[in-house]
Amino acid sequence: MTSDPGAPVTPSGPTGHGDAPVHAAAAAGVVDASKVYGSGGAEVRALDEVTVAFDRGRFTAIMGPSGSGKSTLLHCLAGLDTLTSGAAYVGDTYLASLDDAALTELRRTRIGFVFQAFNLIPTLTAEENIRLPLTLGGDEGDREWIDTVISTVGLADRRDHRPSELSGGQQQRVAVARALASRPQIVFADEPTGNLDSTTGGEILEFMSSAVSDLDQTIVMVTHDPVAASFADRVVFVADGRLQSEMDDPTSDRILERMKQMDR
Ligand code: ADP
Ligand code: MG
Numbered sequence: 001m002t003s004d005p006g007a008p009v010t011p012s013g014p015t016g017h018g019d020a021p022v023h024a025a026a027a028a029g030v031v032d033a034s035k036v037y038g039s040g041g042a043e044v045r046a047l048d049e050v051t052v053a054f055d056r057g058r059f060t061a062i063m064g065p066s067g068s069g070k071s072t073l074l075h076c077l078a079g080l081d082t083l084t085s086g087a088a089y090v091g092d093t094y095l096a097s098l099d100d101a102a103l104t105e106l107r108r109t110r111i112g113f114v115f116q117a118f119n120l121i122p123t124l125t126a127e128e129n130i131r132l133p134l135t136l137g138g139d140e141g142d143r144e145w146i147d148t149v150i151s152t153v154g155l156a157d158r159r160d161h162r163p164s165e166l167s168g169g170q171q172q173r174v175a176v177a178r179a180l181a182s183r184p185q186i187v188f189a190d191e192p193t194g195n196l197d198s199t200t201g202g203e204i205l206e207f208m209s210s211a212v213s214d215l216d217q218t219i220v221m222v223t224h225d226p227v228a229a230s231f232a233d234r235v236v237f238v239a240d241g242r243l244q245s246e247m248d249d250p251t252s253d254r255i256l257e258r259m260k261q262m263d264r
Contacts, residue, residue: 026089027186027218028077029053033086035072035241046072048241049086054186054220059212061232062222063255069241070222071190077220078111078188079103091185108137112179114189118171120163120178126170127159130177145183152215153177153207169200176204180211187211189221193228205231226255237262 035047046069054060054077062070075081076088079095088095090110098106112133120129130150134141150156153173163171172192179187189208193201209231211217221232229235230252237244239262247258 025055026053027056028088028090028220030073030077030083030088031086033073033076033083033088035069035076035081036084046241047076047083050238050241050243051086052236052243054218055234056185056218057212057216058234059209059219059221059232061229061235061250062220062238063224063226063229063235063259064238064244066224068238070224070238072241073238074188074190074220074222078113079107080113105137108133109182110185112182112184112187114172114175114179114187114192116191116194118163118168118175118195120171120174122163125160125162126155126166126174129163129174130155130181133178134181139182141181142183146177146181148215149177149180149211152210167200168196169203172196172200172204173207176207176211180215180217184217186218186220189219191223192221193223193225198227201228226252226259229255 029052031051033047033050034045037044037046050073062073064070072081076083077090079088079090082096090106093106095103121132124132127150130146131141150159153176155170155173155177158166158170163174166174172195176192179189192208193204196204205228208219208221212219212233221228223229230250232250233248235247235250235255237246237258244262245258247254
């Protein structure tokens with residue numbers, strides 16, 4: 001997809017550096033983003049000129065087949081990987097303008113992550129895991145907020161359990177609560193229900209969607225599952241590293257239909 005000068009997500013400033021607000025309503029986004037892995041004959045263009053913005057207070061799903069560049073996009077948005085060209089921003093901050101220390105601080109305080117593998121520390125309790133990103137920064141966090149998150153994810157009576165004493169779904173709830181603990185500007189989730197059965201996955205998705213509607217959080221979730229994507233407010237479709245289309249208020253049937261059209 002080439003960048004559309006009429007699109008509201010396109011900033012007027014240069015891509016790459018600077019700190020001007022890009023788009024007041026956007027929690028994060030990328031502009032003309034390309035990512036190339038390898039070189040020469042082994043070159044893989046994982047992202048190809050992608051421009052997309054993610055609005056505050058919404059739950060967006062990034063949907064596409066395996067290898068379409070979903071994880072690459074999420075990692076570049078979250079400052080876990082860098083673009084080959086183009087710009088990624090969180091709020092009014094271009095990630096490329098930050099040094100390592102500032103990027104680490106931004107990831108710790110303004111971004112939350114949920115991965116397919118829950119990535120909990122086995123020796124810590126549920127509550128200690130949830131508080132860990134704050135503790136690591138010598139930060140107590142907002143106690144009332146963390147209590148709200150813990151009770152909203154339904155872990156109030158599991159605070160002192162270690163991961164091995166929790167079900168897979170409960171462990172992923174701990175991971176989601178951990179991502180929300182700092183009250184980040186945006187949460188990125190990469191296939192968060194990929195290791196869960198559909199019932200348990202549905203519970204996690206319900207919670208994520210209530211974190212957006214009830215706790216006013218912003219979530220961007222990568223998935224290849226139309227049912228998972230249907231929990232979102234908006235679906236962005238990618239294929240071959242390019243943005244294909246998008247859909248508001250999706251249902252799993254409409255998503256499936258769109259996927260079939262994309263295959264043609
Ligand atoms: P998705 O998450 O949609 O399955 P990815 O973003 O993981 O897709 O990958 C997009 C493309 O980039 C794939 O062709 C993948 O093989 C390639 N790729 C991803 N990460 C790397 C890497 N670290 N080195 C080389 N190629 C990579
Ligand atoms: Mg992936």
